[in-house]
Amino acid sequence: GDSVTQMEGPVTLSEEAFLTINCTYTATGYPSLFWYVQYPGEGLQLLLKATKADDKGSNKGFEATYRKETTSFHLEKGSVQVSDSAVYFCALLFSGGSNYKLTFGKGTLLTVNP
């Protein structure tokens, strides 16, 4: 079945450090790919997405590129802030007609220290 594998956390960085959170997927076909962020005690917010190979999603300084050849969608940010501390989820989606199912990775906890 479809699955998403994220790098295990927690990840602890100092402010302004470079961030990479790896994400790879297994799926038959070509899903859409997403990164969601969950701040403490809250639900999920869509951070960015890419719907086809070589697409780059970006938002709030975060970027991820849909790499079909390596089935990856790694999240990067050049300079993290304390406010980026959260749990990040990679997810894939196949949709069609009434079928709309997101499959999530296990999440990666990021802590950014001042």
Place this chain on the structure above:
Amino acid sequence: GAVVSQHPSRVICKSGTSVKIECRSLDFQATTMFWYRQFPKQSLMLMATSNEGSKATYEQGVEKDKFLINHASLTLSTLTVTSAHPEDSSFYICSARARQGSSPLHFGNGTRLTVT
């Protein structure tokens, strides 16, 4: 932007009682709503998909009689945990999808259920 309101945010109940969690789409009509369960340090597991006016579709391993889902209108879905037990303690999150096209999912802020 689209807002999904989930209520309550926290609830503590005694073993054997039932708890109802509401999920409302505040500024759009949600054709489909999804209920997830999140264990500590784990991913979100889809429990069921509900379409307005029809029965929910449950994922494998989810007890239909335990987790009752009602999607009576285009803006409201409810999840009732019946005869709750401590092992039902978890973080439950709903999400909603608007009617048109390839609209994204909008998530509620979740409900922390603790069964004592």
